[in-house]
Amino acid sequence: MKRAKEILRRHWGFGSFRPLQEEIVRSVLDGHDTLGLMPTGGGKSVAFQVPGLVLGGLTVVVTPLISLMKDQVDNLRARRVKAVFFHSAMSSREIRMAWERLANDGCSFLYLAPERLRNHRFLQELRHLPIRLIVVDEAHCISQWGYDFRPSYLGIAELRKIAPKAAVVALTATATPEVVDDICRELDFRPDARVVKASFARDNISYIVRPTDLKINEALHILSRTSGSAIVYVRSRKRTRQVAETLVAEGVSATSYHAGLPFEVKEDRQNLWKTGQVRVMVATNAFGMGIDKPDVRLVIHYDLPPSLEEYYQEAGRVGRDGGKSFAVLLRGSRDKAVLRRHVTEAFPERGFIKQTYQNLCVFFNVGIGEGYQLLREFDFQRFCTVFNIRDVECEAALKILTRAGYIDYMEEKESRSRIIVLASREELYSARVSCDSEKVLTAVLRNYPGIFTDYVFVFESKIAADAGIDEDKVYGILIELGKMKLIHYVPRSRTPYIYFATAREEVRDMVIPRVVLEMRKDAMKKRAEAMIDYAYNDKGCRVKRMLGYFGENESKDCCSCDVCRARRTVMPDSGLLYGRVVRLMESCPDGMSIHVFDRHFGNVSVEAFKVLQQMTDEGLVSVDEFGIYHYKP
Secondary structure (H helix, E strand, O other): OHHHHHHHHHHHOOOOOOHHHHHHHHHHHOOOOEEEEOOOOOOHHHHHHHHHHHHOOEEEEEOOOHHHHHHHHHHHHHOOOOEEEEOOOOOHHHHHHHHHHHHHOOOOEEEEOHHHHHOHHHHHHHOOOOEEEEEEOOHHHHOOOOOOOOHHHHHHHHHHHHOOOOEEEEEEOOOOHHHHHHHHHHOOOOOOOEEEEOOOOOOOEEEEEEEOOOHHHHHHHHHHHOOOEEEEEOOOHHHHHHHHHHHHHOOOOEEEEOOOOOHHHHHHHHHHHHOOOOOEEEEOOOOOOOOOOOOEEEEEEOOOOOOHHHHHHHHOOOOOOOOOEEEEEEEOOOHHHHHHHHHHHOOOOHHHHHHHHHHHHHHOOOOOOOOOOOEEEOOHHHHHHHOOOOHHHHHHHHHHHHHOOOEEEEOOOOEOOEEEEOOOHHHHHHOOOOHHHHHHHHHHHHHOOOOOOOOEEOOHHHHHHHHOOOHHHHHHHHHHHHHOOOEEEEOOEOOOEEEEOOOOOOHHHOOOOHHHOHHHHHHHHHHHHHHHHHHHOOOOOHHHHHHHHOOOOOOOOOOOOHHHHHOOOOOOOOOHHHHHHHHHHHOOOOOEOHHHHHHHHHHHHHHHHHHHHHHHHOOOEEEOOOOOEEEOO
16 A cells, blocks of 8 residues: 555645545455445546556546546646547547557556447457556446446446456445345456445534425525525536526526536536536536535425436536535426336336337348448437337337347437647648638647647637637538548537447337336336335435445434434424524524523523424524524525
């Protein structure tokens, strides 16, 4: 561990590991396959990057988070650690450059999207690399019983065959005992493998469920009674805009975020929120992965999430700094039925699934016995229109066909625009280009350093503003400069793909296994019912039930969820005592000590203090470093 701590200090500037990090690092360096269950914001990157550097050779990191690969690699390079990545949106030139770096630069880390592991040629090339450690990020994706199962993750088993001596470290934020067992089995963990986990309990978070059918009113009420940064999670892109606009109209600083927005818009809104210029982010679950903001004080779930795993991850984005925070779930009278309907819609009938496969083959003109390893861009909306299929049903069928192994449906992912300069500086400056082209080149060189040696993500809007040229014209100029071989320009795209994993079969010969239809439907139904029980069962501590779902048998109630609060003998809105506490607090604008409080209430000071404590829990009262209580109406 001495070497590991030296590397931690040299590259990250930390004198010691966090407790769970140190357990994982020690286990990996001792040669054990290791599953780490680390809470959101627990610093899991350090837990595998440090042992990767200690072991030497190459660490292969499999992650589905393509949008974060570049950031991870950039962070490592900033720490003087060599790293590259591969994913499906890369151009052939980018792939060639990445291989050259691996061969010549002695890279320490290789980040992979899981779909790369189905490419046999790619796997053959990996055989020649000195792989010492394999890392599986978001490891729950490999489990058939996880909430986010991805068939492409099963290719990791081939990676183990290529590097049988390499240890494996799998990391995830949430997993039930069933999923933990499945991860260890699918990754072929050795008999001496270790599972390192922290408690799922977060004592600084108050979990609250509010019954209401007027959700926007309740959200406004909660936001008015709390302070600090907040996230409001909704389940549709359209609703992000609607809720954000309503909040703004009511005087709340808010913006919206979902996967369908242009990347520069998402980045701009994310930065406004992270820097505190906007208080509330109204978002789908696309927002949150990789967000490192420790002082979020409130997460409101406007709609019922499909599982406790997703709820716990999203709610867990509050209070990473240890400060008192609130996770509030708004439950409506129809939410239970809506969630159950989603389960039904996610698993259409076998006949419909097979018909969708046949339609796909017709759409791409694939004959019987043809199509093996065919990869095509997929116009999802056009496909639905041509065959008169509802979006929801079509997407569900495509996902089941993916799990059954017939295709791989790669959903719409945004690929950011990027540029590398191919010409030397002398060639660039002497090239005969138009006046507008020269302005664009100048803007590119001014705003994006390092563009001569590597691909750099660019924003056409920023280049246009800097050059004083229309954005559409900038796009055309960049295309033209690419044709002149001065630059290589990869425009952004938002295209889904279909990959045919097998040659086309007759519909009558297709097999949709029970494990990918009925058994997964049962698993999804079980997760949905656990979520419904959490939200609608008001008879027991919510946190204790949630911990039980994740395999923790907690004997004590949390004392801070809404159910536990309701059991207290004094409720803030139930009597005259609450009014007396408020009036006393209002009469002390500079704050009040507990001694003044005790003298004022005399014989009922114990009951009055319970009211004060509950007001503190709800954010109506704060306590400063000197123990002085301040009222925040």
